[in-house]
């Protein structure tokens with residue numbers, strides 16, 4: 001079959017600015033005529049020379065509108081001289097799997113993909129009236145850096161034409177196989193492949209599947225994995241059930257749905273309700289058969305939440321515990337860790353591990369791309385964020401299933417060291433031993449979602465102005481609660497990338513207390529409506545007698561200070577947050 005390249009006139013759309021995680025808007029916005037075409041053409045224009053003869057990956061979390069977008073992108077790619085488009089069967093590929101495909105999959109002549117359009121709005125709901133997104137990832141498998149996304153945005157503002165292949169019928173993406181067409185630049189093909197293949201191979205190379213399999217086969221071990229109807233389900237089925245022989249009843253919501261079953265595919269204590277219930281959190285009455293281990297993923301499977309029986313592992317603790325246990329439990333890290341990193345609002349639990357193990361340590365702004373730079377330079381092996389993202393340098397995205405396999409590996413390793421025939425070493429045991437060794441960082445995050453954008457800006461500006469006087473800050477604190485330690489420093493976080501020297505400013509407002517406690521305020525970069533204010537509250541405790549108290553109890557005084565200091569209710573009109581994690 002042949003096609004011709006048609007040049008179509010277009011006019012720019014406002015606001016096609018890719019954020020931290022790509023262009024994310026309501027489906028109704030994406031459905032406007034030429035909206036997808038403009039953005040994809042602008043991306044190809046920004047990539048320039050690299051496009052002709054390249055291989056481009058296109059797939060995502062399977063949310064509503066993905067299938068339409070895939071057909072459009074195939075045609076725009078063909079007309080721009082792309083040689084091959086690689087698509088996961090049914091248009092599915094998790095974000096970490098895309099990263100693995102870009103880095104590892106090879107074409108017929110041994111060539112690799114140049115980049116990928118990932119079709120996802122991550123943890124945001126999906127459906128005709130919900131969110132869609134397009135994110136471009138580059139050669140290293142990571143999200144495009146700001147230099148590229150700025151260029152794309154500036155092109156979208158003046159775009160007046162796009163190319164599209166005419167004469168190509170819609171490609172059947174429900175079956176694996178190759179469709180080839182002849183075009184003005186030579187043959188063009190669409191390759192549909194098994195979306196689990198590259199990713200599963202990579203996981204087998206990183207982890208000891210035999211050891212995990214033995215853990216899963218213990219009669220006293222049970223597990224529940226909730227994919228929240230996102231794309232993680234297909235990987236969970238393949239890895240946990242087909243490869244590791246887990247009981248299929250361990251899988252919850254593992255069939256991907258275009259609208260995530262009407263839910264909010266975000267793995268946290270608020271939205272992963274069914275899992276939280278099964279794991280017995282918030283209940284004191286004895287429930288039969290609570291699984292020993294629970295985990296969930298977001299829509300595109302890069303986020304994770306880890307739970308034990310009636311026990312929540314904070315993401316900040318999770319990365320610290322993985323870093324502390326990686327060598328010995330995970331074959332990929334046999335040679336040691338090159339370094340570790342966390343985002344600024346993430347608790348300092350990882351810092352303590354880095355210090356104790358004498359590891360290179362980095363504190364970066366929120367956003368996975370900052371880790372990517374460190375990893376490309378060989379400076380970081382394990383990293384994580386409070387926003388339920390954990391990962392390593394095996395790819396350049398955070399990785400939800402990887403985090404679960406890391407935890408299963410640690411559980412398997414600890415149990416293999418325990419006396420045989422003894423009681424199971426649980427998630428809670430591992431966390432409590434960690435706290436006893438390194439101290440505990442009590443941590444919570446308050447989210448005020450969909451706040452008036454002007455009010456949110458005013459609150460942030462007020463906090464910055466407050467920071468000019470430490471004595472004013474401490475006066476407010478002492479008035480509220482004289483027992484709370486003083487603030488010794490207030491600033492806006494700024495980061496100079498040690499690899500490329502770039503400087504990122506205004507990355508969050510920090511109040512640092514003399515006992516190491518912290519309050520951080522930042523505006524979310526991923527919302528699609530109004531503004532979301534995030535308040536992060538952290539307190540370090542190394543006294544063994546105090547480590548076991550309830551997190552909400554330990555943090556209550558700091559929460560009160562944070563709300564008073566920021567005049568949260570006055571600015572936002574909200575007396576309580578929408579989500580607490």
Ligand code: G6P
Nearest residue numbers: 021366367368385387524525526
């Ligand atoms: C995405 C990024 C993460 C980041 C998170 C922050 O998930 O991939 O690296 O931590 O957004 O979101 P926020 O809404 O707090 O800006």
Ligand code: ZN
Nearest residue numbers: 122298300302
């Ligand atoms: Zn995600």
